[in-house]
Amino acid sequence: MxxxxxxxxxxxxxxxxxxxxxxxxxxxxxxxSNVIAGIRAEREVAAQARQVSGNWLxxxxxxxxxxxxxxxxxxxxxxxLLVGGVVVTDQSGSDSQNNIFTPNTIDSAQSSAPISQPSLxxxxxxxxxxxxxxxxxxxxxxxQPMSSLFGQPNPLFQPASFAPAQ
Amino acid sequence: MSMIMSEPITTTDxxxxxxxxxxxxxVQRSRNGDLSAYDExxxxxxxxxxxxxxxxxxxxxxxxxxxxxxxxxxFSALKSFKGGSSFYTWxxxxxxxxxxxxxxxxxxxxxxxLNDLDFNAENDPDLVALVSHKTPQRDASLSELQxxxxxxxxxxxxxxxxxxxxxxxxxxxxxxxxxxxxxxxxTVRSRLFYxxxxxxxxxxxxxxxx
Numbered sequence: 001m002x003x004x005x006x007x008x009x010x011x012x013x014x015x016x017x018x019x020x021x022x023x024x025x026x027x028x029x030x031x032x033s034n035v036i037a038g039i040r041a042e043r044e045v046a047a048q049a050r051q052v053s054g055n056w057l058x059x060x061x062x063x064x065x066x067x068x069x070x071x072x073x074x075x076x077x078x079x080x081l082l083v084g085g086v087v088v089t090d091q092s093g094s095d096s097q098n099n100i101f102t103p104n105t106i107d108s109a110q111s112s113a114p115i116s117q118p119s120l121x122x123x124x125x126x127x128x129x130x131x132x133x134x135x136x137x138x139x140x141x142x143x144q145p146m147s148s149l150f151g152q153p154n155p156l157f158q159p160a161s162f163a164p165a166q
Numbered sequence: 167m168s169m170i171m172s173e174p175i176t177t178t179d180x181x182x183x184x185x186x187x188x189x190x191x192x193v194q195r196s197r198n199g200d201l202s203a204y205d206e207x208x209x210x211x212x213x214x215x216x217x218x219x220x221x222x223x224x225x226x227x228x229x230x231x232x233x234x235x236x237x238x239x240x241f242s243a244l245k246s247f248k249g250g251s252s253f254y255t256w257x258x259x260x261x262x263x264x265x266x267x268x269x270x271x272x273x274x275x276x277x278x279x280l281n282d283l284d285f286n287a288e289n290d291p292d293l294v295a296l297v298s299h300k301t302p303q304r305d306a307s308l309s310e311l312q313x314x315x316x317x318x319x320x321x322x323x324x325x326x327x328x329x330x331x332x333x334x335x336x337x338x339x340x341x342x343x344x345x346x347x348x349x350x351x352x353t354v355r356s357r358l359f360y361x362x363x364x365x366x367x368x369x370x371x372x373x374x375x376x
Contacts, residue, residue, distance in 0.1 A: 014315060014336055014372060015365075020290070022281055027230075029211045042242065
Protein backbone atom coordinates (compact mmCIF):
# COMPACT_ATOMS: atom_id res chain seq x y z
CA MET A 1 0.00 0.00 0.00
CA UNK A 2 2.89 2.32 0.84
CA UNK A 3 4.41 1.78 -2.57
CA UNK A 4 1.14 2.56 -4.27
CA UNK A 5 0.71 5.69 -2.17
CA UNK A 6 4.19 6.74 -3.18
CA UNK A 7 3.21 6.18 -6.79
CA UNK A 8 0.25 8.50 -6.35
CA UNK A 9 2.36 11.39 -5.06
CA UNK A 10 2.72 12.99 -8.46
CA UNK A 11 -0.94 12.55 -9.17
CA UNK A 12 -1.80 14.27 -5.91
CA UNK A 13 0.53 17.12 -6.85
CA UNK A 14 -1.22 17.35 -10.17
CA UNK A 15 -4.61 17.41 -8.47
CA UNK A 16 -3.45 20.45 -6.49
CA UNK A 17 -4.01 22.38 -9.68
CA UNK A 18 -7.74 22.07 -9.09
CA UNK A 19 -7.40 24.17 -5.95
CA UNK A 20 -6.25 27.08 -8.06
CA UNK A 21 -9.40 27.14 -10.19
CA UNK A 22 -11.39 30.11 -8.94
CA UNK A 23 -14.75 31.58 -9.96
CA UNK A 24 -14.90 35.10 -11.44
CA UNK A 25 -13.81 37.89 -9.06
CA UNK A 26 -16.58 39.06 -6.77
CA UNK A 27 -18.65 35.95 -7.40
CA UNK A 28 -19.15 35.20 -3.71
CA UNK A 29 -20.11 38.79 -2.83
CA UNK A 30 -23.67 38.22 -4.00
CA UNK A 31 -23.92 34.49 -3.47
CA UNK A 32 -25.59 34.51 -0.07
CA SER A 33 -27.98 37.30 -1.04
CA ASN A 34 -29.00 35.25 -4.07
CA VAL A 35 -29.68 32.26 -1.82
CA ILE A 36 -31.77 34.37 0.55
CA ALA A 37 -33.68 35.80 -2.44
CA GLY A 38 -34.33 32.24 -3.60
CA ILE A 39 -35.65 31.27 -0.17
CA ARG A 40 -37.93 34.32 -0.13
CA ALA A 41 -39.22 33.46 -3.60
CA GLU A 42 -39.97 29.90 -2.48
CA ARG A 43 -41.80 31.22 0.55
CA GLU A 44 -43.92 33.46 -1.66
CA VAL A 45 -44.78 30.60 -3.98
CA ALA A 46 -45.78 28.45 -1.01
CA ALA A 47 -47.88 31.28 0.43
CA GLN A 48 -49.61 31.79 -2.91
CA ALA A 49 -50.34 28.08 -3.19
CA ARG A 50 -51.85 28.16 0.29
CA GLN A 51 -53.86 31.22 -0.65
CA VAL A 52 -55.20 29.53 -3.79
CA SER A 53 -56.38 26.48 -1.86
CA GLY A 54 -57.80 28.80 0.81
CA ASN A 55 -59.60 30.84 -1.85
CA TRP A 56 -61.26 27.75 -3.27
CA LEU A 57 -62.73 26.85 0.09
CA UNK A 58 -63.66 30.43 0.85
CA UNK A 59 -65.48 30.76 -2.47
CA UNK A 60 -67.44 27.57 -1.87
CA UNK A 61 -68.41 28.71 1.60
CA UNK A 62 -69.48 32.14 0.34
CA UNK A 63 -71.68 30.52 -2.31
CA UNK A 64 -73.37 28.48 0.38
CA UNK A 65 -73.80 31.54 2.56
CA UNK A 66 -75.41 33.65 -0.15
CA UNK A 67 -77.70 30.88 -1.43
CA UNK A 68 -79.17 28.92 1.45
CA UNK A 69 -81.62 27.26 -1.00
CA UNK A 70 -78.67 25.66 -2.73
CA UNK A 71 -77.47 24.16 0.54
CA UNK A 72 -80.98 22.82 1.23
CA UNK A 73 -81.29 21.37 -2.27
CA UNK A 74 -77.94 19.67 -2.04
CA UNK A 75 -78.74 18.25 1.39
CA UNK A 76 -82.17 16.97 0.19
CA UNK A 77 -80.70 15.31 -2.89
CA UNK A 78 -78.03 13.69 -0.74
CA UNK A 79 -80.67 12.33 1.68
CA UNK A 80 -82.81 11.06 -1.25
CA LEU A 81 -79.81 9.36 -2.76
CA LEU A 82 -79.07 7.69 0.57
CA VAL A 83 -82.69 6.54 1.09
CA GLY A 84 -82.93 5.30 -2.51
CA GLY A 85 -79.77 3.32 -2.03
CA VAL A 86 -81.11 1.70 1.13
CA VAL A 87 -84.44 0.79 -0.55
CA VAL A 88 -82.77 -0.74 -3.61
CA THR A 89 -80.41 -2.74 -1.43
CA ASP A 90 -83.35 -3.96 0.68
CA GLN A 91 -85.36 -5.09 -2.37
CA SER A 92 -82.56 -6.95 -4.01
CA GLY A 93 -81.93 -8.69 -0.68
CA SER A 94 -85.52 -9.94 -0.40
CA ASP A 95 -85.52 -11.13 -4.07
CA SER A 96 -82.51 -13.26 -3.55
CA GLN A 97 -84.05 -14.69 -0.38
CA ASN A 98 -87.12 -15.87 -2.37
CA ASN A 99 -84.88 -17.91 -4.64
CA ILE A 100 -83.43 -19.91 -1.80
CA PHE A 101 -85.33 -23.11 -0.97
CA THR A 102 -85.52 -23.90 2.63
CA PRO A 103 -86.73 -27.29 3.88
CA ASN A 104 -90.07 -25.66 4.77
CA THR A 105 -90.78 -24.54 1.20
CA ILE A 106 -89.83 -27.96 -0.15
CA ASP A 107 -92.15 -29.71 2.30
CA SER A 108 -95.02 -27.44 1.37
CA ALA A 109 -94.41 -28.17 -2.34
CA GLN A 110 -94.51 -31.89 -1.67
CA SER A 111 -97.64 -31.76 0.43
CA SER A 112 -99.51 -29.72 -2.18
CA ALA A 113 -98.86 -32.38 -4.90
CA PRO A 114 -101.75 -34.87 -5.44
CA ILE A 115 -101.12 -38.31 -3.95
CA SER A 116 -102.31 -40.17 -7.05
CA GLN A 117 -99.66 -38.56 -9.19
CA PRO A 118 -96.10 -39.71 -8.95
CA SER A 119 -94.37 -37.54 -6.48
CA LEU A 120 -92.21 -34.97 -8.06
CA UNK A 121 -88.68 -34.86 -7.05
CA UNK A 122 -87.36 -31.84 -5.25
CA UNK A 123 -85.66 -30.76 -8.43
CA UNK A 124 -88.77 -30.89 -10.60
CA UNK A 125 -90.70 -29.03 -7.93
CA UNK A 126 -88.05 -26.41 -7.92
CA UNK A 127 -87.91 -26.23 -11.68
CA UNK A 128 -91.60 -25.61 -11.77
CA UNK A 129 -91.31 -22.66 -9.49
CA UNK A 130 -88.17 -21.22 -10.94
CA UNK A 131 -88.73 -21.48 -14.66
CA UNK A 132 -87.15 -24.85 -15.28
CA UNK A 133 -83.91 -24.11 -13.61
CA UNK A 134 -83.02 -26.41 -10.79
CA UNK A 135 -81.96 -24.53 -7.74
CA UNK A 136 -81.08 -26.62 -4.79
CA UNK A 137 -78.32 -26.96 -2.30
CA UNK A 138 -79.33 -30.61 -1.80
CA UNK A 139 -76.84 -32.72 -3.78
CA UNK A 140 -79.31 -35.59 -4.14
CA UNK A 141 -81.98 -33.31 -5.56
CA UNK A 142 -79.62 -31.65 -7.97
CA UNK A 143 -78.72 -35.05 -9.48
CA GLN A 144 -82.33 -35.73 -10.43
CA PRO A 145 -83.09 -35.67 -14.17
CA MET A 146 -84.96 -32.70 -15.47
CA SER A 147 -86.84 -32.03 -18.63
CA SER A 148 -85.07 -30.49 -21.56
CA LEU A 149 -85.31 -26.76 -21.89
CA PHE A 150 -85.30 -26.74 -25.71
CA GLY A 151 -87.45 -29.76 -26.55
CA GLN A 152 -84.49 -32.01 -27.07
CA PRO A 153 -84.57 -35.45 -25.48
CA ASN A 154 -82.74 -35.55 -22.22
CA PRO A 155 -80.71 -38.74 -22.00
CA LEU A 156 -80.97 -38.68 -18.23
CA PHE A 157 -84.73 -38.40 -18.27
CA GLN A 158 -86.69 -41.66 -17.84
CA PRO A 159 -90.45 -41.39 -17.97
CA ALA A 160 -92.14 -42.89 -14.98
CA SER A 161 -94.20 -45.94 -15.64
CA PHE A 162 -97.23 -46.88 -13.49
CA ALA A 163 -97.85 -50.25 -15.10
CA PRO A 164 -97.82 -53.04 -12.59
CA ALA A 165 -94.64 -55.04 -12.63
CA GLN A 166 -95.01 -58.32 -14.52
CA MET B 167 -7.72 37.87 -5.38
CA SER B 168 -5.43 35.32 -3.81
CA MET B 169 -8.13 33.08 -2.45
CA ILE B 170 -7.49 29.41 -2.95
CA MET B 171 -10.74 27.64 -3.62
CA SER B 172 -10.41 24.36 -1.87
CA GLU B 173 -8.19 24.78 1.09
CA PRO B 174 -7.95 21.63 3.15
CA ILE B 175 -10.60 21.85 5.82
CA THR B 176 -9.45 21.74 9.39
CA THR B 177 -12.18 20.42 11.58
CA THR B 178 -12.98 19.49 15.19
CA ASP B 179 -9.49 19.90 16.73
CA UNK B 180 -9.01 23.48 15.67
CA UNK B 181 -12.60 24.47 16.15
CA UNK B 182 -12.95 26.09 19.52
CA UNK B 183 -16.13 25.53 21.49
CA UNK B 184 -17.48 29.09 21.27
CA UNK B 185 -17.37 28.86 17.46
CA UNK B 186 -19.32 25.60 17.56
CA UNK B 187 -21.82 27.12 19.93
CA UNK B 188 -22.21 30.05 17.61
CA UNK B 189 -22.88 27.70 14.72
CA UNK B 190 -25.52 25.79 16.67
CA UNK B 191 -27.04 29.13 17.64
CA UNK B 192 -27.13 30.19 14.01
CA VAL B 193 -28.70 26.87 13.07
CA GLN B 194 -31.31 27.27 15.78
CA ARG B 195 -32.15 30.79 14.72
CA SER B 196 -32.33 29.68 11.09
CA ARG B 197 -34.71 26.90 12.07
CA ASN B 198 -36.94 29.56 13.54
CA GLY B 199 -36.99 31.33 10.18
CA ASP B 200 -34.29 33.94 10.86
CA LEU B 201 -32.87 34.63 7.40
CA SER B 202 -30.02 36.82 8.66
CA ALA B 203 -28.71 33.87 10.67
CA TYR B 204 -28.95 31.62 7.65
CA ASP B 205 -27.19 34.27 5.56
CA GLU B 206 -24.28 33.97 7.98
CA UNK B 207 -24.23 30.19 7.61
CA UNK B 208 -24.29 30.48 3.82
CA UNK B 209 -21.34 32.87 3.89
CA UNK B 210 -19.45 30.45 6.08
CA UNK B 211 -19.77 27.46 3.75
CA UNK B 212 -20.44 28.90 0.30
CA UNK B 213 -16.88 28.49 -0.96
CA UNK B 214 -16.49 24.88 0.10
CA UNK B 215 -19.88 23.82 -1.21
CA UNK B 216 -19.40 25.65 -4.48
CA UNK B 217 -15.89 24.22 -4.91
CA UNK B 218 -17.01 20.64 -4.30
CA UNK B 219 -19.79 20.92 -6.84
CA UNK B 220 -17.60 22.76 -9.33
CA UNK B 221 -14.87 20.09 -9.16
CA UNK B 222 -17.52 17.42 -9.71
CA UNK B 223 -19.18 19.11 -12.68
CA UNK B 224 -16.25 21.07 -14.18
CA UNK B 225 -18.85 23.66 -15.06
CA UNK B 226 -19.19 27.04 -13.34
CA UNK B 227 -22.84 27.66 -14.26
CA UNK B 228 -23.98 24.22 -13.14
CA UNK B 229 -22.01 24.61 -9.92
CA UNK B 230 -23.59 28.00 -9.30
CA UNK B 231 -27.14 26.65 -9.75
CA UNK B 232 -26.54 23.48 -7.76
CA UNK B 233 -24.82 25.29 -4.90
CA UNK B 234 -27.67 27.79 -4.58
CA UNK B 235 -30.27 25.02 -4.80
CA UNK B 236 -28.42 23.05 -2.12
CA UNK B 237 -28.51 25.97 0.30
CA UNK B 238 -32.17 26.66 -0.44
CA UNK B 239 -33.07 23.01 0.03
CA UNK B 240 -31.05 22.86 3.23
CA PHE B 241 -32.99 25.81 4.63
CA SER B 242 -36.35 24.21 3.89
CA ALA B 243 -35.12 20.91 5.37
CA LEU B 244 -33.64 22.49 8.52
CA LYS B 245 -36.57 21.23 10.60
CA SER B 246 -35.44 17.68 9.87
CA PHE B 247 -31.85 18.41 10.96
CA LYS B 248 -31.56 16.58 14.25
CA GLY B 249 -28.00 17.64 15.03
CA GLY B 250 -26.65 14.07 14.92
CA SER B 251 -23.80 15.31 12.74
CA SER B 252 -22.30 18.75 12.30
CA PHE B 253 -24.26 21.20 10.22
CA TYR B 254 -21.61 21.34 7.55
CA THR B 255 -21.52 17.52 7.17
CA TRP B 256 -25.31 17.56 6.79
CA UNK B 257 -25.09 20.41 4.29
CA UNK B 258 -22.38 18.60 2.35
CA UNK B 259 -24.57 15.51 2.17
CA UNK B 260 -27.36 17.54 0.60
CA UNK B 261 -24.97 19.13 -1.91
CA UNK B 262 -23.33 15.80 -2.76
CA UNK B 263 -26.65 14.02 -3.32
CA UNK B 264 -27.96 16.88 -5.41
CA UNK B 265 -24.83 16.90 -7.54
CA UNK B 266 -24.76 13.13 -8.07
CA UNK B 267 -28.44 13.15 -9.05
CA UNK B 268 -27.78 16.01 -11.47
CA UNK B 269 -24.84 14.22 -13.04
CA UNK B 270 -26.83 11.00 -13.42
CA UNK B 271 -29.56 12.89 -15.24
CA UNK B 272 -27.03 14.63 -17.44
CA UNK B 273 -25.38 11.25 -18.10
CA UNK B 274 -22.48 11.64 -20.53
CA UNK B 275 -23.31 15.08 -21.83
CA UNK B 276 -20.30 16.75 -20.26
CA UNK B 277 -19.88 20.37 -21.11
CA UNK B 278 -16.92 21.94 -19.42
CA UNK B 279 -16.93 25.57 -18.43
CA LEU B 280 -13.76 25.91 -16.43
CA ASN B 281 -12.84 28.68 -14.08
CA ASP B 282 -9.58 30.52 -14.55
CA LEU B 283 -6.52 29.59 -12.56
CA ASP B 284 -5.45 32.09 -9.97
CA PHE B 285 -1.97 33.60 -10.25
CA ASN B 286 -0.70 31.43 -7.39
CA ALA B 287 -0.81 28.42 -9.68
CA GLU B 288 2.17 29.71 -11.63
CA ASN B 289 4.20 29.93 -8.46
CA ASP B 290 3.20 26.60 -6.95
CA PRO B 291 6.50 24.69 -6.81
CA ASP B 292 4.82 21.30 -7.22
CA LEU B 293 3.00 22.39 -10.34
CA VAL B 294 6.04 24.16 -11.70
CA ALA B 295 8.06 20.98 -11.29
CA LEU B 296 5.39 19.00 -13.12
CA VAL B 297 5.14 21.22 -16.16
CA SER B 298 8.58 22.77 -16.48
CA HIS B 299 10.03 19.79 -18.29
CA LYS B 300 7.22 19.88 -20.86
CA THR B 301 7.46 23.40 -22.19
CA PRO B 302 9.06 26.68 -21.28
CA GLN B 303 5.72 28.44 -21.89
CA ARG B 304 4.40 27.77 -18.44
CA ASP B 305 1.01 29.48 -18.74
CA ALA B 306 0.00 27.59 -21.83
CA SER B 307 1.07 24.35 -20.28
CA LEU B 308 -0.86 24.94 -17.06
CA SER B 309 -4.11 25.65 -18.84
CA GLU B 310 -3.58 22.59 -21.02
CA LEU B 311 -2.92 20.54 -17.91
CA GLN B 312 -6.06 21.96 -16.30
CA UNK B 313 -8.14 20.86 -19.27
CA UNK B 314 -6.63 17.37 -19.35
CA UNK B 315 -7.09 16.98 -15.61
CA UNK B 316 -10.76 17.93 -15.77
CA UNK B 317 -11.36 15.63 -18.70
CA UNK B 318 -9.74 12.78 -16.83
CA UNK B 319 -11.86 13.47 -13.74
CA UNK B 320 -15.02 13.45 -15.81
CA UNK B 321 -14.17 9.96 -17.03
CA UNK B 322 -14.50 8.61 -13.49
CA UNK B 323 -17.82 7.43 -12.12
CA UNK B 324 -19.57 9.92 -9.83
CA UNK B 325 -18.77 8.15 -6.53
CA UNK B 326 -15.11 7.71 -7.48
CA UNK B 327 -14.82 11.30 -8.63
CA UNK B 328 -16.49 12.49 -5.46
CA UNK B 329 -13.98 10.64 -3.26
CA UNK B 330 -11.01 12.07 -5.17
CA UNK B 331 -12.46 15.58 -5.06
CA UNK B 332 -13.24 15.44 -1.36
CA UNK B 333 -9.93 13.84 -0.36
CA UNK B 334 -7.25 14.97 -2.78
CA UNK B 335 -8.68 18.33 -3.76
CA UNK B 336 -10.70 19.41 -0.71
CA UNK B 337 -8.46 17.69 1.82
CA UNK B 338 -11.20 15.97 3.82
CA UNK B 339 -10.43 12.94 5.94
CA UNK B 340 -11.63 9.42 5.19
CA UNK B 341 -13.98 9.57 8.19
CA UNK B 342 -15.61 12.78 7.01
CA UNK B 343 -16.01 11.46 3.48
CA UNK B 344 -17.57 8.26 4.79
CA UNK B 345 -20.05 10.31 6.83
CA UNK B 346 -20.85 12.62 3.93
CA UNK B 347 -21.29 9.83 1.41
CA UNK B 348 -23.06 7.46 3.80
CA UNK B 349 -20.65 4.55 3.36
CA UNK B 350 -17.92 2.96 5.46
CA UNK B 351 -14.27 3.96 5.54
CA UNK B 352 -13.18 0.79 3.74
CA THR B 353 -15.35 1.73 0.79
CA VAL B 354 -13.88 5.24 0.77
CA ARG B 355 -10.33 3.87 0.78
CA SER B 356 -10.98 1.35 -1.99
CA ARG B 357 -12.78 3.92 -4.14
CA LEU B 358 -9.92 6.35 -3.65
CA PHE B 359 -7.34 3.76 -4.62
CA TYR B 360 -9.26 2.70 -7.72
CA UNK B 361 -9.97 6.31 -8.77
CA UNK B 362 -6.30 7.27 -8.42
CA UNK B 363 -5.27 4.28 -10.49
CA UNK B 364 -7.72 5.28 -13.18
CA UNK B 365 -6.56 8.88 -13.16
CA UNK B 366 -2.95 7.86 -13.34
CA UNK B 367 -3.77 5.85 -16.41
CA UNK B 368 -5.49 8.81 -18.07
CA UNK B 369 -2.70 11.25 -17.21
CA UNK B 370 0.42 9.21 -17.96
CA UNK B 371 1.65 12.02 -20.18
CA UNK B 372 2.04 14.27 -17.16
CA UNK B 373 3.12 11.78 -14.55
CA UNK B 374 6.54 10.23 -14.59
CA UNK B 375 6.45 6.45 -14.38
CA UNK B 376 7.27 5.16 -10.88
